[in-house]
Amino acid sequence: MTVRTFAVHIGVSDRMVSNWEAGGVGIAPRPSNQAALDTALSCAGTEAHERFAFLITEQAAAAEDQRTEILLAADPLQFVRHPVDGKLMVEVPEGIFLGGDAGSTTWLPGFHLDVFPTTNADYFRFVSATGYPPPQHWEGSRYPESIFDHPVVWVTWRDAAAYAAWAGKVLPSSTQWEKAARGTKGNIYPWGNNPTAAKCNVSDSGIGHTTPVSRYQSGASPFGAYDLCGNVWEWCATESSQGRRELKGSAFTSPFVRATPAAFNDASTGMCDEDTGFRCVAGHL
Template structure:
């Protein structure tokens, strides 16, 4: 069987952090809480009990840890937990933080499994590891899909192809089914709204991908007066902690999360949106048939 904790105290918290070989900062980020909170728990030792929501997060971190980490944790708290069959094998690394997808050649970033702060209320949630496109799908990438499948072209294309100066701009005028069809063709999926949000906000619930400071100049939103999409790498200073870009402004992005029959979440705001709408925790949705000049998508895949 695997070690379980009936009720966490500061003693077990410190043991888990040391078993995972993480610094205070790293462990706090992994749990999605502040360093000060971790320090408070550890200093209180057996006299402090984290809140139930944090105990649940600690449970999840322990059960999802590899066999070596659980064995170290067992020794540190003085138990002799047995590992289930196969758990003694060394866990293979998922890969580098950024990889190229084998089908469309897109650059993807690794978002490691952990608790993160979700939504306007910063609710702690666990997500397993996944990869997400560093940039939204471009016109040039979408053209590969059209050529391979015979799918209809977006309405702003002429003569069956995109305007040359928009090759590296996000593709727009795509419905939710269009985005799903591309994702399935390339062997990926649309991200859930939670996957999208974690890639944008990190584990600590930053307000924006770059931090907590409201800086419209770091993204393509209405206030900047550009009046159209921009190349996907135009705002490199606006990237998230995972190295994912264009998560605020430029185009709204379809997610796989259905909000009601036939309606799906959109994330990120667009060049048509005021900056306040580009906050990654904000909610927006639309009918699957919606097709506009400020809506595109990116893809994700389990790690």
């Protein structure tokens, strides 16, 4: 749009739009004008959302200011530590939630979900305790120290299920995973309904590899779980067809438009890749 057309579109003067452009990131619109901008964005098409996500992600990556994540982080929640693998878990209470593309009502019993995906350090404890074969990207039987807090990758569904069995847990169903990611009200993303790619590690970010599982604090779900969009695809227990299981969450290799928790993906149980990992669920602790 031209400056004048855009000004009419959101109900402000063309001089104000010009001032916003000149001021750049230093501009803080009045609440009523910000609400108009937010509404315009939410009503825009996919192309505009992708363009906005790319620009905001590029800006955040250039700044590399970790204080932003701390300031935007959700209020601290009460986590529990699992007695076997020691991972932090958060409770997802029983009840209904709005899920799927159509926002249909589904009831689920309560469960606990790992706050973070299974990291290389977590998986190392499993490998050390059981003698299970390590992932192919490790240096022998141990992970590279630089990725100790990154999600473990190059694991098949069977590998993920073996870890879960050792820990006394299971892999989440796709429905459990989606409720944990979207909350009870069926948010489009874990953090809400705004398409903000800077809140997760997707290909739009230009990072090109996995990141520490605690990095994206502002992208946490309503229940306090991290990395439910981006970083790595996560294996689920749900069988989509014979020999295939569902995957959720998208990865650092995925475009942001694939990051919605309701999106469907699956793979053969023998598949392993650089962008695929997992997390587990357990009953009441």
